[in-house]
Amino acid sequence: MAQFITSKPARRGGSVLVVGLGALGCPAASVLARAGNVDLGLVDPDRVELSNLQRQVLFGDGDIGRPKAHAAAAALVSRGAEPRIEAHALRFDDENCRELFGGHDIVLDCCDDSATKSLINKTALATGTPYVHAGVARTYGQLMTVLPGVSACLTCAFGSGSDRRMEGCSELGILAPVAGLIGSLQALEALRYLNGRQPVQAGVLKAYELKPRRWRRIRFERDRRCPDCCEFTIGETPRRVEPCRL
Template identity: 50%
Template sequence: MSIRLTTDQIERYSRQIMVPDLGGKGQIRLRQARVLVVGAGGLGSPAALYLAAAGIGTLGIIDPDQVELSNLQRQILHATADIGRLKVDSAKTKLGALNPEVQINPYAAKLEDHNAVEIITGYDFVIDGSDNFPTKFLVNDTAVKLGVAFNHAGIVRLQGQTMTVIPGKSACYRCLFKEPPPPEEILSCQQAGILGAVAGTIGSIQATEAIKY
Protein backbone atom coordinates (compact mmCIF):
# COMPACT_ATOMS: atom_id res chain seq x y z
CA MET A 1 0.00 0.00 0.00
CA SER A 2 1.43 3.36 -1.01
CA ILE A 3 1.87 6.04 1.64
CA ARG A 4 0.79 9.58 0.92
CA LEU A 5 1.28 12.79 2.84
CA THR A 6 -1.81 14.48 4.22
CA THR A 7 -2.54 18.15 3.63
CA ASP A 8 -1.46 18.95 7.20
CA GLN A 9 1.78 16.99 6.79
CA ILE A 10 2.60 18.80 3.57
CA GLU A 11 2.09 22.09 5.39
CA ARG A 12 4.06 21.03 8.49
CA TYR A 13 7.07 19.86 6.50
CA SER A 14 6.72 22.25 3.56
CA ARG A 15 10.01 24.07 4.09
CA GLN A 16 12.09 20.91 4.00
CA ILE A 17 10.02 19.24 1.27
CA MET A 18 11.11 22.16 -0.90
CA VAL A 19 14.74 21.07 -0.54
CA PRO A 20 15.60 19.29 -3.84
CA ASP A 21 17.50 16.46 -2.17
CA LEU A 22 14.52 15.63 0.06
CA GLY A 23 11.17 16.33 -1.59
CA GLY A 24 7.94 14.48 -0.93
CA LYS A 25 9.46 11.02 -1.42
CA GLY A 26 12.17 11.83 1.09
CA GLN A 27 9.58 13.02 3.59
CA ILE A 28 7.72 9.73 3.26
CA ARG A 29 10.98 7.89 3.91
CA LEU A 30 11.43 9.93 7.09
CA ARG A 31 7.94 8.91 8.20
CA GLN A 32 8.94 5.28 7.77
CA ALA A 33 12.31 5.67 9.51
CA ARG A 34 13.17 4.42 13.00
CA VAL A 35 15.96 6.23 14.86
CA LEU A 36 17.34 5.40 18.31
CA VAL A 37 18.88 8.19 20.39
CA VAL A 38 21.25 6.92 23.09
CA GLY A 39 21.19 9.53 25.85
CA ALA A 40 18.64 12.28 26.46
CA GLY A 41 21.28 14.79 27.53
CA GLY A 42 23.34 17.52 25.93
CA LEU A 43 23.67 15.79 22.55
CA GLY A 44 20.49 13.74 22.55
CA SER A 45 18.28 16.72 23.38
CA PRO A 46 18.87 18.81 20.23
CA ALA A 47 19.18 15.69 18.07
CA ALA A 48 15.83 14.31 19.24
CA LEU A 49 14.08 17.67 18.92
CA TYR A 50 15.20 18.17 15.33
CA LEU A 51 14.41 14.58 14.38
CA ALA A 52 10.91 14.86 15.81
CA ALA A 53 10.40 18.20 14.08
CA ALA A 54 11.58 16.67 10.79
CA GLY A 55 8.94 13.95 11.01
CA ILE A 56 10.92 10.80 11.82
CA GLY A 57 8.25 8.12 12.19
CA THR A 58 9.60 6.32 15.26
CA LEU A 59 12.06 7.77 17.74
CA GLY A 60 13.55 5.67 20.52
CA ILE A 61 15.14 7.39 23.54
CA ILE A 62 17.24 5.42 26.02
CA ASP A 63 18.57 6.96 29.24
CA PRO A 64 18.44 5.72 32.86
CA ASP A 65 18.91 9.11 34.53
CA GLN A 66 16.67 11.71 36.12
CA VAL A 67 16.74 15.41 35.30
CA GLU A 68 19.05 17.46 37.54
CA LEU A 69 19.37 21.23 37.89
CA SER A 70 22.88 21.20 36.41
CA ASN A 71 21.52 19.56 33.24
CA LEU A 72 19.36 22.49 32.22
CA GLN A 73 22.19 24.67 30.88
CA ARG A 74 22.55 22.38 27.85
CA GLN A 75 19.90 19.63 27.91
CA ILE A 76 17.16 21.61 26.20
CA LEU A 77 14.59 18.81 26.20
CA HIS A 78 14.07 19.41 29.90
CA ALA A 79 12.73 22.28 32.00
CA THR A 80 12.99 23.33 35.64
CA ALA A 81 9.68 21.62 36.40
CA ASP A 82 11.17 18.31 35.19
CA ILE A 83 13.85 18.12 37.89
CA GLY A 84 13.65 14.67 39.48
CA ARG A 85 11.70 13.25 36.55
CA LEU A 86 13.07 10.49 34.34
CA LYS A 87 14.72 12.05 31.31
CA VAL A 88 12.96 9.67 28.93
CA ASP A 89 9.57 10.67 30.34
CA SER A 90 10.43 14.35 30.06
CA ALA A 91 11.64 13.75 26.51
CA LYS A 92 8.48 11.91 25.51
CA THR A 93 6.33 14.79 26.78
CA LYS A 94 8.31 17.48 24.96
CA LEU A 95 8.70 15.59 21.71
CA GLY A 96 5.06 14.58 21.67
CA ALA A 97 4.03 18.19 22.16
CA LEU A 98 6.31 19.27 19.31
CA ASN A 99 5.07 16.62 16.88
CA PRO A 100 2.21 14.31 17.94
CA GLU A 101 2.67 12.21 14.78
CA VAL A 102 6.00 10.79 15.94
CA GLN A 103 5.95 7.49 17.84
CA ILE A 104 8.20 7.91 20.90
CA ASN A 105 9.64 4.76 22.50
CA PRO A 106 11.18 5.56 25.92
CA TYR A 107 13.66 3.16 27.53
CA ALA A 108 14.40 4.05 31.15
CA ALA A 109 17.51 1.91 31.19
CA LYS A 110 21.22 1.95 30.49
CA LEU A 111 22.37 0.44 27.21
CA GLU A 112 24.36 -2.62 28.28
CA ASP A 113 25.61 -5.92 26.91
CA HIS A 114 22.44 -7.76 27.89
CA ASN A 115 19.99 -5.42 26.10
CA ALA A 116 21.95 -3.68 23.34
CA VAL A 117 21.22 -6.17 20.55
CA GLU A 118 17.52 -6.39 21.36
CA ILE A 119 17.06 -2.61 21.46
CA ILE A 120 19.22 -1.59 18.50
CA THR A 121 17.81 -4.34 16.26
CA GLY A 122 14.54 -2.44 15.94
CA TYR A 123 16.08 0.71 14.43
CA ASP A 124 17.50 1.90 11.11
CA PHE A 125 19.95 4.43 12.55
CA VAL A 126 21.45 5.12 15.98
CA ILE A 127 22.57 8.46 17.38
CA ASP A 128 25.19 8.01 20.08
CA GLY A 129 24.72 10.87 22.51
CA SER A 130 26.24 8.99 25.43
CA ASP A 131 28.78 10.55 27.78
CA ASN A 132 31.06 7.61 28.51
CA PHE A 133 33.45 5.44 26.53
CA PRO A 134 32.06 1.99 27.48
CA THR A 135 28.69 2.95 26.01
CA LYS A 136 30.28 4.45 22.90
CA PHE A 137 32.21 1.25 22.23
CA LEU A 138 29.10 -0.83 22.94
CA VAL A 139 27.08 1.20 20.43
CA ASN A 140 29.85 0.77 17.86
CA ASP A 141 30.33 -2.95 18.36
CA THR A 142 26.60 -3.75 18.42
CA ALA A 143 25.69 -1.56 15.46
CA VAL A 144 28.56 -2.90 13.35
CA LYS A 145 27.57 -6.47 14.22
CA LEU A 146 23.94 -5.81 13.23
CA GLY A 147 24.79 -3.70 10.18
CA VAL A 148 23.00 -0.63 11.58
CA ALA A 149 24.37 2.80 10.65
CA PHE A 150 25.08 5.21 13.50
CA ASN A 151 26.55 8.59 14.33
CA HIS A 152 29.08 9.06 17.12
CA ALA A 153 29.71 12.38 18.83
CA GLY A 154 31.68 13.70 21.77
CA ILE A 155 31.90 17.12 23.40
CA VAL A 156 33.95 18.83 26.09
CA ARG A 157 34.56 22.48 26.94
CA LEU A 158 34.43 24.35 23.60
CA GLN A 159 35.14 21.33 21.41
CA GLY A 160 33.08 18.68 19.69
CA GLN A 161 33.57 15.89 17.20
CA THR A 162 31.23 13.67 15.25
CA MET A 163 31.44 10.90 12.66
CA THR A 164 28.91 8.74 10.87
CA VAL A 165 29.56 5.02 10.55
CA ILE A 166 27.97 2.90 7.84
CA PRO A 167 28.96 -0.73 8.48
CA GLY A 168 30.68 -2.29 5.50
CA LYS A 169 31.17 1.08 3.80
CA SER A 170 33.11 3.26 6.25
CA ALA A 171 35.57 3.06 9.09
CA CYS A 172 34.06 2.50 12.53
CA TYR A 173 34.71 4.02 15.95
CA ARG A 174 36.92 1.12 17.00
CA CYS A 175 38.88 1.52 13.76
CA LEU A 176 40.05 4.86 15.15
CA PHE A 177 40.24 3.97 18.83
CA LYS A 178 41.00 0.32 19.55
CA GLU A 179 40.13 0.46 23.24
CA PRO A 180 38.73 3.01 25.72
CA PRO A 181 41.41 5.27 27.23
CA PRO A 182 42.48 4.71 30.85
CA PRO A 183 40.01 6.26 33.33
CA GLU A 184 42.64 8.67 34.66
CA GLU A 185 42.97 10.22 31.17
CA ILE A 186 39.26 10.92 30.73
CA LEU A 187 37.74 14.32 31.48
CA SER A 188 33.96 14.39 31.78
CA CYS A 189 31.76 17.45 31.31
CA GLN A 190 31.36 17.47 35.09
CA GLN A 191 35.13 17.74 35.49
CA ALA A 192 36.09 19.88 32.48
CA GLY A 193 32.91 21.79 31.68
CA ILE A 194 30.91 22.19 28.48
CA LEU A 195 29.33 25.18 26.74
CA GLY A 196 25.68 24.43 26.10
CA ALA A 197 25.74 25.87 22.58
CA VAL A 198 28.52 23.43 21.63
CA ALA A 199 26.28 20.53 22.61
CA GLY A 200 23.49 22.10 20.56
CA THR A 201 25.70 22.49 17.50
CA ILE A 202 27.04 18.94 17.53
CA GLY A 203 23.66 17.41 18.41
CA SER A 204 22.10 19.26 15.47
CA ILE A 205 24.77 17.84 13.16
CA GLN A 206 23.92 14.37 14.46
CA ALA A 207 20.27 14.89 13.55
CA THR A 208 21.30 16.11 10.10
CA GLU A 209 23.41 13.00 9.55
CA ALA A 210 20.47 10.76 10.46
CA ILE A 211 18.17 12.62 8.08
CA LYS A 212 20.75 12.48 5.27
CA TYR A 213 21.12 8.74 5.73
Protein backbone atom coordinates in the same frame (compact mmCIF):
# COMPACT_ATOMS: atom_id res chain seq x y z
CA MET B 1 11.76 -3.32 29.85
CA ALA B 2 10.35 0.01 31.13
CA GLN B 3 9.10 2.27 28.40
CA PHE B 4 6.57 4.90 27.51
CA ILE B 5 5.10 4.67 24.04
CA THR B 6 3.01 7.31 22.33
CA SER B 7 -0.18 5.93 20.86
CA LYS B 8 0.52 7.11 17.33
CA PRO B 9 1.10 4.48 14.63
CA ALA B 10 4.56 3.89 13.15
CA ARG B 11 5.55 6.25 10.33
CA ARG B 12 7.26 5.33 7.09
CA GLY B 13 10.15 7.79 7.06
CA GLY B 14 12.44 5.63 9.17
CA SER B 15 13.31 5.07 12.80
CA VAL B 16 16.18 6.49 14.85
CA LEU B 17 17.43 5.33 18.25
CA VAL B 18 18.96 8.10 20.41
CA VAL B 19 21.22 6.74 23.17
CA GLY B 20 21.74 9.42 25.81
CA LEU B 21 19.46 12.39 26.43
CA GLY B 22 21.91 14.97 27.65
CA ALA B 23 23.41 17.98 25.91
CA LEU B 24 23.70 16.09 22.59
CA GLY B 25 20.61 13.92 22.71
CA CYS B 26 18.15 16.71 23.51
CA PRO B 27 18.86 18.84 20.41
CA ALA B 28 19.24 15.74 18.22
CA ALA B 29 15.87 14.31 19.28
CA SER B 30 14.22 17.70 18.88
CA VAL B 31 15.46 18.08 15.29
CA LEU B 32 14.41 14.53 14.39
CA ALA B 33 10.97 14.88 15.97
CA ARG B 34 10.29 18.02 13.96
CA ALA B 35 11.29 16.26 10.75
CA GLY B 36 7.74 14.93 10.83
CA ASN B 37 8.00 11.36 9.59
CA VAL B 38 10.75 9.78 11.69
CA ASP B 39 9.97 7.46 14.61
CA LEU B 40 12.16 7.75 17.68
CA GLY B 41 13.54 5.49 20.39
CA LEU B 42 14.97 7.32 23.41
CA VAL B 43 17.32 5.65 25.91
CA ASP B 44 18.72 7.12 29.13
CA PRO B 45 18.97 5.65 32.65
CA ASP B 46 19.21 8.95 34.52
CA ARG B 47 16.73 11.37 36.03
CA VAL B 48 16.62 15.10 35.34
CA GLU B 49 18.70 17.20 37.75
CA LEU B 50 18.73 20.95 38.30
CA SER B 51 22.29 21.16 36.91
CA ASN B 52 21.08 19.64 33.59
CA LEU B 53 18.67 22.41 32.68
CA GLN B 54 21.19 24.91 31.28
CA ARG B 55 22.27 22.66 28.40
CA GLN B 56 19.62 19.92 28.14
CA VAL B 57 17.01 21.90 26.29
CA LEU B 58 14.06 19.50 26.45
CA PHE B 59 13.76 19.75 30.24
CA GLY B 60 12.26 22.34 32.57
CA ASP B 61 11.95 22.85 36.32
CA GLY B 62 8.93 20.58 36.47
CA ASP B 63 10.92 17.65 35.09
CA ILE B 64 13.45 17.52 37.94
CA GLY B 65 13.42 13.99 39.34
CA ARG B 66 11.65 12.45 36.30
CA PRO B 67 13.39 9.86 34.11
CA LYS B 68 15.03 11.75 31.26
CA ALA B 69 13.66 9.35 28.64
CA HIS B 70 10.07 9.91 29.76
CA ALA B 71 10.48 13.67 30.24
CA ALA B 72 12.03 14.03 26.78
CA ALA B 73 9.24 12.03 25.10
CA ALA B 74 6.60 14.10 26.86
CA ALA B 75 8.37 17.35 25.90
CA LEU B 76 8.53 16.37 22.22
CA VAL B 77 4.86 15.43 22.15
CA SER B 78 3.81 18.62 23.98
CA ARG B 79 5.67 20.70 21.38
CA GLY B 80 3.69 19.17 18.56
CA ALA B 81 6.07 16.46 17.44
CA GLU B 82 4.38 13.89 15.24
CA PRO B 83 6.48 10.73 15.46
CA ARG B 84 5.87 7.55 17.37
CA ILE B 85 8.21 7.64 20.35
CA GLU B 86 9.48 4.82 22.54
CA ALA B 87 11.14 5.88 25.78
CA HIS B 88 13.43 3.50 27.66
CA ALA B 89 14.46 4.65 31.13
CA LEU B 90 17.30 2.19 31.46
CA ARG B 91 21.02 1.84 30.91
CA PHE B 92 22.22 0.69 27.49
CA ASP B 93 24.19 -2.45 28.36
CA ASP B 94 25.32 -5.88 27.18
CA GLU B 95 21.98 -7.44 28.07
CA ASN B 96 19.66 -5.12 26.18
CA CYS B 97 21.82 -3.57 23.43
CA ARG B 98 20.62 -5.80 20.57
CA GLU B 99 16.98 -5.55 21.62
CA LEU B 100 17.19 -1.74 21.80
CA PHE B 101 18.83 -1.55 18.37
CA GLY B 102 16.10 -3.76 16.88
CA GLY B 103 13.76 -2.09 14.44
CA HIS B 104 15.76 1.14 14.14
CA ASP B 105 17.35 2.17 10.85
CA ILE B 106 20.15 4.25 12.39
CA VAL B 107 21.44 5.03 15.90
CA LEU B 108 22.80 8.25 17.42
CA ASP B 109 25.54 7.92 20.05
CA CYS B 110 24.76 10.87 22.31
CA CYS B 111 26.17 9.40 25.51
CA ASP B 112 29.08 10.80 27.51
CA ASP B 113 31.06 7.76 28.61
CA SER B 114 33.59 5.71 26.67
CA ALA B 115 32.26 2.30 27.79
CA THR B 116 28.81 2.94 26.33
CA LYS B 117 30.33 4.44 23.17
CA SER B 118 32.38 1.29 22.70
CA LEU B 119 29.30 -0.91 23.25
CA ILE B 120 27.29 1.11 20.71
CA ASN B 121 30.11 0.64 18.20
CA LYS B 122 30.27 -3.12 18.77
CA THR B 123 26.47 -3.52 18.64
CA ALA B 124 26.29 -1.51 15.41
CA LEU B 125 28.96 -3.73 13.82
CA ALA B 126 27.31 -6.92 15.07
CA THR B 127 23.87 -5.95 13.77
CA GLY B 128 24.97 -4.06 10.66
CA THR B 129 23.27 -0.90 11.89
CA PRO B 130 24.66 2.52 10.85
CA TYR B 131 25.26 4.98 13.64
CA VAL B 132 26.53 8.51 14.25
CA HIS B 133 29.16 8.91 16.95
CA ALA B 134 29.52 12.27 18.70
CA GLY B 135 31.22 13.78 21.72
CA VAL B 136 31.68 17.18 23.30
CA ALA B 137 34.02 18.56 25.97
CA ARG B 138 34.33 22.22 26.90
CA THR B 139 34.49 24.15 23.59
CA TYR B 140 35.27 21.11 21.42
CA GLY B 141 32.84 18.82 19.60
CA GLN B 142 33.07 16.05 17.03
CA LEU B 143 30.91 13.63 15.08
CA MET B 144 31.47 10.74 12.68
CA THR B 145 29.06 8.45 10.87
CA VAL B 146 29.92 4.73 10.90
CA LEU B 147 28.59 2.39 8.22
CA PRO B 148 29.41 -1.20 9.29
CA GLY B 149 31.35 -3.07 6.67
CA VAL B 150 31.90 0.10 4.64
CA SER B 151 33.67 2.74 6.74
CA ALA B 152 36.09 2.94 9.65
CA CYS B 153 34.48 2.25 13.01
CA LEU B 154 35.18 4.08 16.27
CA THR B 155 37.89 1.59 17.23
CA CYS B 156 39.57 1.91 13.81
CA ALA B 157 39.75 5.66 14.43
CA PHE B 158 40.66 5.85 18.10
CA GLY B 159 41.72 2.37 19.16
CA SER B 160 40.28 0.28 21.96
CA GLY B 161 38.78 2.28 24.78
CA SER B 162 36.86 4.48 22.35
CA ASP B 163 37.58 8.20 22.11
CA ARG B 164 39.86 9.13 24.96
CA ARG B 165 39.51 12.83 24.23
CA MET B 166 35.88 12.57 25.33
CA GLU B 167 36.69 10.87 28.63
CA GLY B 168 35.79 12.91 31.66
CA CYS B 169 33.72 15.43 29.73
CA SER B 170 31.22 15.59 32.58
CA GLU B 171 34.02 16.85 34.81
CA LEU B 172 35.46 19.22 32.17
CA GLY B 173 32.11 20.82 31.43
CA ILE B 174 30.36 21.48 28.13
CA LEU B 175 29.60 24.74 26.37
CA ALA B 176 25.89 24.36 25.60
CA PRO B 177 25.87 25.95 22.10
CA VAL B 178 28.67 23.63 20.95
CA ALA B 179 26.66 20.61 22.13
CA GLY B 180 23.57 22.01 20.40
CA LEU B 181 25.50 22.37 17.15
CA ILE B 182 26.98 18.87 17.24
CA GLY B 183 23.70 17.21 18.31
CA SER B 184 21.82 18.97 15.51
CA LEU B 185 24.42 17.81 12.97
CA GLN B 186 24.03 14.24 14.23
CA ALA B 187 20.32 14.49 13.48
CA LEU B 188 21.13 15.91 10.04
CA GLU B 189 23.41 12.96 9.30
CA ALA B 190 20.58 10.57 10.26
CA LEU B 191 18.09 12.41 8.05
CA ARG B 192 20.53 12.37 5.15
CA TYR B 193 20.93 8.63 5.55
CA LEU B 194 17.18 8.01 5.81
CA ASN B 195 16.35 10.23 2.86
CA GLY B 196 19.11 8.77 0.71
CA ARG B 197 19.40 12.10 -1.05
CA GLN B 198 22.97 12.97 -0.06
CA PRO B 199 25.67 10.41 0.58
CA VAL B 200 26.69 10.25 4.20
CA GLN B 201 30.37 11.00 4.71
CA ALA B 202 31.01 7.82 6.62
CA GLY B 203 34.37 7.44 8.34
CA VAL B 204 34.99 11.20 8.24
CA LEU B 205 35.43 12.84 11.62
CA LYS B 206 34.11 16.41 11.66
CA ALA B 207 35.67 18.25 14.57
CA TYR B 208 34.78 21.73 15.77
CA GLU B 209 36.92 23.84 18.09
CA LEU B 210 35.60 27.18 19.28
CA LYS B 211 39.01 28.46 20.40
CA PRO B 212 40.36 29.03 17.78
CA ARG B 213 37.11 28.84 15.83
CA ARG B 214 37.61 26.22 13.13
CA TRP B 215 36.32 23.00 11.62
CA ARG B 216 38.58 20.12 10.73
CA ARG B 217 37.70 17.04 8.70
CA ILE B 218 39.70 13.87 9.24
CA ARG B 219 39.10 10.82 7.10
CA PHE B 220 39.81 7.48 8.79
CA GLU B 221 40.39 4.33 6.79
CA ARG B 222 39.41 0.90 8.03
CA ASP B 223 42.11 -0.76 10.13
CA ARG B 224 42.95 -4.40 9.32
CA ARG B 225 44.07 -4.80 12.94
CA CYS B 226 40.79 -3.47 14.38
CA PRO B 227 39.51 -6.03 16.93
CA ASP B 228 35.91 -4.91 16.45
CA CYS B 229 35.45 -4.94 12.68
CA CYS B 230 38.37 -7.07 11.48
CA GLU B 231 36.03 -9.41 9.61
CA PHE B 232 35.22 -6.52 7.29
CA THR B 233 38.76 -5.11 7.14
CA ILE B 234 40.28 -4.20 3.79
CA GLY B 235 42.94 -1.56 4.38
CA GLU B 236 45.62 0.07 6.50
CA THR B 237 45.18 3.19 8.62
CA PRO B 238 46.33 6.20 6.60
CA ARG B 239 44.88 9.47 7.90
CA ARG B 240 44.75 12.81 6.23
CA VAL B 241 43.39 16.19 7.17
CA GLU B 242 41.19 18.01 4.67
CA PRO B 243 39.43 21.39 4.68
CA CYS B 244 35.94 20.96 6.04
CA ARG B 245 33.04 21.40 3.64
CA LEU B 246 29.99 21.00 5.83
